[in-house]
Amino acid sequence: MSNQETLWIPGPTHVRPELLEELSVPPVGHRSKAMIEMIERIDPGLRLAFGLEENSSSEVAVGTHSATAMMEGSLGAVGARILSVVNGAFSKRWRDIANVMGKEVRTLEIDWGDAVGEELLAQELKSQGPFDAVTLVLNETSTGVLTPLAPVKRALASSPETLLLIDVVSAIAGYGIDFDDHGVDFALAGINKALALPPGITVMCASRRFLEQARKRTTTTWYLDPVRTIEGHIARKTPTTPCIPLYGALARQLEDISAGRTLASADRGRTGGKAWQARFDKHERMREQTLSWAAGHGIQPFPRRELSSPTISCLSGTGIDVGALMGGLKQDGFEIGNGYGPLKGETFRIGHMGDHTEAALEDLLKAASRRLRSAQEPFSQG
Ligand SMILES: Cc1ncc(COP(=O)(O)O)c(C=O)c1O
Incomplete structure (x- = not known):
């Protein structure tokens, strides 16, 4: 090394040696008490990472796949009419996935280097809607643009039927997402960016209304169904064999961040x-x-x-x-x-x-x- x-x-990004050590811990059985304890260690820190309010009814979970897989999974859980805000390569990817899945997709094209504003989004929702969901990338890795979420929330206020799906891949653990405050319905992220872990699992958060609506839908995917993953997480029974070593490393990293152990001495x-x-x-x-x-x-x-x-x-x-x-x-x-x-x-x-x-x-x-x-x-x- x-x-x-x-x-x-x-x-x-760079992974601390202590976290790499977690990866060489022998795996436990995924139906064992040790695995349940590992998932329970993840939840408090993950709720802080998504910025959930104390009594939030939103649910967090972990899935064993990369982030792109849950772009697809989340789209499978919502209706057909999608408005995709595209201002870079990853927001374009989400739009492309929606197209491949046969959704009725409208693209709101924004210059690379820029972000969607309240007026434009509100206008689009009004003139072209109603939409079942809007897709948006919070932090466009391809351009280094962070889209402010407060204007997005204000624009969506007059479209209560529209769910807000956001990719927080390169934002989570580097920026306060405030999932509930910003009226987000579904967010997904890999762990290999600002969470500073090796790639391989994806964290997600879903609002109660996202889950309620998704439960009523006939899904077209089994493995990538976010409801199955989230309900499995809540029951401490992952639907399939998870990447156990990465769960351990994620638990450790979230605990370290929450305990202030990753901060410089002045902030300890x-x-x-x-x-x-x-x-x-x-x-x-x-x-x-x-x-x-x-x-x-x-x-x-x-x-x-x-x-x-x-x-x-x-x-x-x-x-x-x-x-x-x-x-x-x-x-x-x-x-x-x-x-x-x-x-x-x-x-x-x-x-x-x-x-x-x-x-x-x-x-x-x-x-x-x-x-x-x-x-x-x-x-x-x-
Ligand atoms: C903003 C954003 N979304 C999605 C992805 C895709 O993630 P993955 O390759 O882990 O599926 C990336 C990867 O860099 C990204 O930066």
Whole structure:
């Protein structure tokens, strides 16, 4: 491990050795008391990660599959009329899945780098609705845009029949989701981004009304039915054999975050919701740290400044040989991300998520400053 670069890509990200150790613990039987205890250790932290209110009737669960699988599963649990907000590659993926599933899909296309606003969404819902569900990616990993949820909630206020499904893959544990407060009905996330664990399982949260409506539907999927997964989780009986070692690592990570053990020494001593808030604050500071470094080098953020994500900075590569910058940083022990899809070479991305610290980010940015000198040369020599 020691000669490998540290991952600063937009996930998977660096995993603490203590969490890797959890993966080598021998598996327990998935119908055993030990497994029930493991699931019970997960729930309190997972409810905090989704920002559930104390007496919330929303339910959390874990499924053994990647996040994309639950994009499909959640769509299987709602009606046919879908409004997909598309402002990047992953929101486009959700739309594409809806199309493959034969839904009646309308796309609300937003410029990459931007986010949907209240007026536009309200107008779309009014003129094109009613819709059974809206799909939206909270933190577009491909562009580093975080879509504010308060305007989305306000826009949906006059469409009470429409469910709000959100992908929180690169936001969870890096940003306060406030699932109930924002009127979200279903949210899904892998654990390999800001939860800083290896990939392989997906966490989810469903509102009571999502579950009530979904229970009445005839499902077209058995394995990916969120109701089956959530009811199995509540009963402490996973429908199929789960990825037991990852459950153990997730339980440990959620307990560590809730106990403030992943915080820098200045923030230690905070527990529960306060420890989670301190973690979110750390990521906001890391965004500012990265954006002020970028500004110092004349590099623009790709998203509108006020939409810049706290977990992923997507920066313009104008005048920079992005491949050379990435290659140089790799030699220094840091792996950052290229632009995604059509943004390859046009942007680069730094994933300041998970258990990365501000001090470690400073080291990366210093190395990037050094490497930038040569990465900018081919352009400046003309
Ligand atoms: C925002 C977002 N949604 C969905 C996915 C897909 O996740 P997975 O590849 O784990 O299915 C990703 C992966 O990077 C992502 O960043």
